[in-house]
Amino acid sequence: MARMRIVQVSAHFPPNFVSGGTLVPQRLAQGLAERGHDAHVYAGHLDPSRTPGSTWDEQQDGVRVRWISTTPWTAWTDRHNYDNPVVTADFARWLADVRPDVVHLHSLQTLGGPLVRVAKECRAAVVVTMHDFWWFDARQFLVDDDMRPIPVVTRCSSRRPTAGRTTVGREEQLAGDLAAADLVLAPSPLAAAVAVANGVDRERVRVDENGVDVVSVSRDQGDGVLRLLYAGGPDPMKGVDVLCQALRGLADVGGWCADLYGVPVAKVAGLPAQVRARPPYSPDALAEILAGHDVLLLPSIMRESHSILTREAMRAGLAVVTTDCIGPEAVVEDGRNGLVVPTGDPIALGQAVRRLLADPAGLEAMQRAATEVQVRSVDDQVAGLERTYTELGQRSDDDGPRPWTPRRVLFVVGIQGAPLRYRAHLPAEAIALHGVHADVRHYRDPAVCDLAASADAVVLYRVPATWQILGLLRKARERGTPILFDVDDLIFDPSLRGTLRGLDGLDAEEENLWWHGVARYRTTLEHADLYVGSTDMLCERATALTGLPSRRFSNGVGIELARVSDAETVRPRRPGRLRIGYFSGTTTHDADWAAIEPAVLDVLERHGAELVLGGHVRPTPALAARADRLRRLPMQPWHRLPALLRDVDVCLAPLADQGDFNDAKSAIKWLEAALVETPTVATPTRPFREAIENGRTGMLAGDVEEWVAALDHLLADEGQRRLLGARARRSAMLELSPFVQGARYLEILRDAREVSRRGGRPAGADPVVDDEPWSGADAWVEPYAAPSGSTSRARLTETRLGHLIVAARRTYRADGLGGVVRRARGLVARTIGR
Known part of the structure; x- marks a missing residue:
């Protein structure tokens, strides 16, 4: 392989600063030098005695190291932490002398994101490895000031860091800096998914697991005492305070001891005597320390991208008890080679240790399984990156034409409420994150004509x-202009007449009007180029019915709802009885509820639980007889739903049958509960099977017996409820984040453009069309914005009266006072005629 000049860039570097994240660039540089490459390092140096920005050069095991003093700029609140002109200027001068073929940037706090652009400008291949989440979170580890995890998608957090002017524009600048990289690496699959969910182009992200020097260990058999190991030091983000609380709770049980390395003696004061504070150990002592322990405890609150120690311990035969902190979960399989507990939960952590104490045979099985985990060697990582660097060096600077991206998209809508948010406001919000302007207007709004004339696509x-x-x-x-039609229900198929539940309460005239509306939807659909549906079943049915191509766009996470939901997760659930919640959105869910009511009645009795019923669902007399266990809630504004979902312990999502109509319904109930970390039990329709990993991000139940078993399991184990809820939120964020949704919607718009250019639409059914003149008075669209505070304006627009006032204002602007009078007379006439 041809000799290359390769630069590793790191905010910190051994021996000045030693950590898992700094050992990786050191090992890479040394390994590449040993393979005959010209290896260089550009690194920050911490030493208050040196002048900030001063530089010097050293040789380190065949590697040339350029140091620059960065001591004053370590605070995340300092603008120089991510945009450092002093370092940028020196790096540019240094690169001009080195003239590298490849620049591989690692952690960049104190050095700054512009180093990526500088590297690209010197015409090197540019690689960035995310050893933490600094690119999206100024605090690096997705943790707030109170040591609580924030959502893995930082735009969806209600607790985003604020440091005044110093961080204004940080996200936008760093996103632009990162866009200059040819390749973005992450050390674990989940860490890679976090990068994509926060807006990094999926095509530029690759998993590159850190290499581990597996130490040869002959473990001591011990004396029957369970020997626990913690090596995270005193940093609260490593979970030492949570660990101390957990160990304090084990004072009533013997047969264990715990060594806490790097933790001061004062920290263990008042803990059981078998908890011992140990000084930090050197890397050379690792094998001996691992040999003397049975279980590694990793109580991290911070989100770890990898965790080398976890892999070293497992290869040495230690079972691992870890929080659900991302990196370790790539190798720790709950119940097989270790245990996974909710982050920041000392009770769950203590219960995990009790479980190991009570089951020595199970612990031995976990330890055997731990030794089987596959870890990557340092040599393999170096060889893999050598191939990657060569591949990037062979790429042409001309990557071909960029894909078409619309500048403006018009969403024309015909319904309000949750459907409007999920199918119009949220995709509009999502494509805006990718630089596309979107308008959302009612189909009777006179302005849609002009907006459509300037739009690159109409939905x-x-x-x-x-x-x-x-x-x-x-x-x-x-x-x-490409035309797309979206509807999230099978209400475009008139052949379903006579098969749908929920229409029994309509009289003949109302039912005929309802099906007339279905025929009108069908007509609009057949005038489009492409159909967009929320589930595969909808897409399949639309294509079969009309011959139009279809694309799936799942209902996903919106920033506003996610932030409101996140604000609810920082508070404990309302005290009192265990609560099961079912929140129906319309009047068509009575049959769904009746299908699971026997199971719910059963578990209510045995667990002393309470049932919360929201919306329009009507319980049977059997439940009405247990009024002492029932709490009814009316329909609520969307921004109040997270608080209600947070205050139930389990959310229910039943569907009476699993036919096409229910397979066409998306998994919104799981999604909304997941955003507040409330676990869901759902009927295993196709969409719920796709959304829920049974037993991990929720529970699936097909009959009464399975519903009873699932509810029993969750109600009996608070730790499981917390773990499933946290995993559900993370799953929703990673798979359906606004950035991911935006990228998917742009793909759909591009597909629609290609279909439109080909032309040749299939012949449709006989059109069913009504005359509805443009009307500014009828063009109100419910906004997608959580009310700020409790202002009178916010409260007013949530009400029907508020809607009427808004409509009156529009009418006055459009048609004057006479128009307002005519509209009022029509409203009175319609009300009397009902």
Whole structure:
């Protein structure tokens, strides 16, 4: 392999600063030098006696190291932490002398993100490894000031760091800096998923697991005492305070001891006598320390991207008890080679130790399984990166034409409430994160004509066919504008008449009107280029019915709802009885509830629990007889739902049957509960099977017996409820984050453009169209914004009266006082005629 000039860049570097994140660039540089490459290092140095920004050069085992003093800039609140002109200027001068083929940047706090752009400008291949989450979180580890984890997607956190002017524009600048990298590496699959969920282009992200020097260990058999090891030091983010609380709770049981390395003696004061504070150990002592212990405790609150120690301990035959802190979960399998507990939960951590004490045979099985974990060697990582560097060096500077990206998208909508948010406001929000302007307007809004004329794509969400809309679409088609139709239910298929539950309460005239609306949706659909549905079943049915191509766009996470939900997670659940919650959105869920009511009645009795029923669902007389266990809630504004979901211990998502109509319904109930870390039990329809990993991010139950078993399991174990809830939120964030959703929607818009350019739409059914003239008074669209505080304006717009006032204002602007009077008369007439 050809000799290359390769630079490793790191905010800190041994021997000045030793950690897992600094050992990696050191091992890479030394390994590449041993393979005959010209290896260089550019590193920050911490020493208050040196002048900030001063530089010097050293030789270190065949590697040339350029040091720069960065001592004053370690605080995350300091702008120089991420944008450091002193370092940027020196790095540019130094690179001009070195003229590298490859620049591999590691941790950059104190050095600054612009180093990525500088590296690209010198025409080197540029690689960035994310050893932590500094690129999205100024505090690096997805933890707030009170030592509580924040959501893995930082835009969705209600606790984002604020440091005044010093961090204004930080996210935008660093995103631009990172875009200059040819490749972004993460040391574990979950860490890579976090990068993508926070907006890094999936095509540029690759997993590159850190190499581990496996130490040869002959473990002591001990004397029957369970020997616990902690080596995270005194930093609260490593969970030492949580660990001390857990060990304090074990004072009533014997047969164990715990060594806490790097923890001061004062920290263990008042703990059981078998807890011992130990001084930090040198790397040479690791084998001896591992040999003297049975279990590694990793109580981290910080989100770890990898954890070398976890892998070293497992290869040495130690079982690992870890929090759900990302990196260790790549190798720790709960119940097989260790245990996974909720982050920041001393009770759950203590219970895990008690479980190991009570089951020595189970512990031995975990230890045997731990030795089987596959870890990567340092040599393998060096060889793999050598191949990666060569591959990048062979790439052409001309990557070809960039994919088409719309500048403006118009969403035309025909319904309010949650469907409007999920199918219009959220995709509009998501594509805005990728630089696309989006307008959301009602289908009767006179402004849609002008907006459609300047749009690069038009999306129709639940818009019934009107002569006005069909005229607008004809003009859009003449301009070559792609047209998409979105609906998240099977209400475009008139052949379903007579098969749907929930319409029994309609009289003949109302039912005919309902199906007339279905036919109008079908007509609008057939004037589109492409159908967008929330589930595979919807997409399959739409294509089979109309011949149009379909694309799936799942209901996902919105920033506003996620932030409101996150604010609820920082408080404990309301005290009192255990609570089971079912929140129905419409009047069509009575059959769904009846299917699981016997199971719920059973567990309510045995667990002394309470049932919270929200929305329009009607319980049977059997439940009505247990009014002492029942709490009814009316329909609530969307921004109040997170508080209600947070205050139940288990959320229910039943569906009476598993036919096509229910397979067409998305897993929103799981998603909304997941955002407040409340576990869900759901009927195993196709969408819920896709959303829920049974037993890990929720529970699936198909019949009464399975519902009873699932509810029993969750109600009896608070630790499991917490763990499933936390995993559910992380799963929702990683798979359905606004950034991920935005990238997916742009793909759909590009596909629609290609379909539009080909033309040739299939012939449709006979059109069903009504005349609905443009009307500014009827064009109100419910905004997607959580009310700020409890202002009178926020409270007013949540009410029907508020909607009428808004409509009156629009009418006055459009048609004057006479228009307001005419609209009021019409409203009175319609009310009397009901």
